[in-house]
Amino acid sequence: MLTNNKKGVFRLLIFALLQFFICSCNNKPLYYTVADFNNLPKIDIHFHYNTADIRYLKFADSLNIRLISPNVDTEMPIDEQLKITASIKKEYPKKFAFFGTFSVDSFNNAGFAEKTIARIDQCMKAGASGIKIWKNIGMVLKDTSGRNVMVDDLAFEPVFNYLEANKIPLLVHLGEPRNCWLPEERMTVGNDHRYYTKHPQYYMYLHPEQPSYEDQINARDNLLKKHPNLNFTGAHLASLEWNVDELAKRFDLFPNMKADLAARIGHLQYQSLTDRERVRNFLINYQDRILYGSDMTINEQDADFSQVSKGIRARWFEHWAYLATDSVFVIKDLGGQSVKGLQLPRNVVDKIFCKNAEQFFGN
Numbered sequence: 484m485l486t487n488n489k490k491g492v493f494r495l496l497i498f499a500l501l502q503f504f505i506c507s508c509n510n511k512p513l514y515y516t517v518a519d520f521n522n523l524p525k526i527d528i529h530f531h532y533n534t535a536d537i538r539y540l541k542f543a544d545s546l547n548i549r550l551i552s553p554n555v556d557t558e559m560p561i562d563e564q565l566k567i568t569a570s571i572k573k574e575y576p577k578k579f580a581f582f583g584t585f586s587v588d589s590f591n592n593a594g595f596a597e598k599t600i601a602r603i604d605q606c607m608k609a610g611a612s613g614i615k616i617w618k619n620i621g622m623v624l625k626d627t628s629g630r631n632v633m634v635d636d637l638a639f640e641p642v643f644n645y646l647e648a649n650k651i652p653l654l655v656h657l658g659e660p661r662n663c664w665l666p667e668e669r670m671t672v673g674n675d676h677r678y679y680t681k682h683p684q685y686y687m688y689l690h691p692e693q694p695s696y697e698d699q700i701n702a703r704d705n706l707l708k709k710h711p712n713l714n715f716t717g718a719h720l721a722s723l724e725w726n727v728d729e730l731a732k733r734f735d736l737f738p739n740m741k742a743d744l745a746a747r748i749g750h751l752q753y754q755s756l757t758d759r760e761r762v763r764n765f766l767i768n769y770q771d772r773i774l775y776g777s778d779m780t781i782n783e784q785d786a787d788f789s790q791v792s793k794g795i796r797a798r799w800f801e802h803w804a805y806l807a808t809d810s811v812f813v814i815k816d817l818g819g820q821s822v823k824g825l826q827l828p829r830n831v832v833d834k835i836f837c838k839n840a841e842q843f844f845g846n
């Protein structure tokens with residue numbers, strides 16, 4: 484029997500041969516150039532659209548980008564998020580989609596599961612493409628004895644059974660990047676450092692009494708063991724952003740698991756500084772399981788449209804060019820080091836940026 488490693492090499496070889504064959508038949512170049520960015524259809528599956536201002540949607544459309552906005556059980560009331568996203572979806576169903584969410588406020592009360600299932604139905608009826616759950620499960624929510632409630636808690640079973648039986652896609656942000664449990668000087672990317680300075684309540688290195696990184700990952704893995712048929716997308720490289728081999732192991736274990744790149748491309752760039760081929764081969768091997776997302780957020784107060792949209796475009800472009808071309812970038816978040824783009828083959832880029840997510844638009 485082939486080991487996973489040999490299987491990976493074998494897959495890559497077949498893939499390279501196929502690529503060569505297809506491209507020489509069509510006379511198409513193997514790779515995109517930066518000039519292709521505007522024209523190609525793209526989907527950002529993780530773009531928090533927290534405003535009724537549709538200028539940003541039109542702007543995205545002008546760059547051939549469709550948006551999926553995940554509602555999140557934090558800060559802005561979830562009913563307000565649902566109202567905004569459902570009405571944009573109704574008006575622009577070909578350009579916009581969203582994931583609904585539910586609150587865990589009543590977790591310790593009788594009837595939590597029934598209430599949650601009713602909320603899921605409400606979101607799906609309002610046009611949601613699926614349901615998002617957030618890191619408050621595992622990191623904030625407590626049971627009546629004051630213990631952290633993890634995602635594999637029995638009380639969630641009816642909810643996950645319901646999602647699994649009804650084939651409702653689930654976008655899951657559980658845990659945090661591994662940097663969250665490390666001292667500042669060992670953190671690998673600048674934006675993690677900035678985030679935990681701003682949000683010390685989530686900086687687990689300061690809270691050693693809280694569940695460990697491994698506890699968070701194990702709880703998620705248990706959920707997938709119990710519910711192998713869940714249509715599951717792990718947001719933020721499924722919190723295994725620090726090592727593509729760790730994520731590859733989960734993809735092999737859980738065939739219905741996918742992952743988005745939201746706010747973690749810096750971690751791929753960090754790994755590609757030392758081993759570009761390993762990162763590139765991982766994305767080629769698992770091209771059907773990776774979805775592009777940026778994790779950018781726009782709010783009501785983002786009124787300076789021209790400046791905000793310029794920043795958004797720059798981010799989208801840099802992400803796309805890193806994956807699709809061999810351009811060299813100076814990355815501020817990596818202390819100004821230069822990173823060479825991965826230049827993935829065209830059809831891999833198409834899958835990561837569009838085809839893998841098209842199911843959420845019902846195409």
Ligand SMILES: [Zn+2]
Nearest residue numbers: 529531745778
């Ligand atoms: Zn997010």
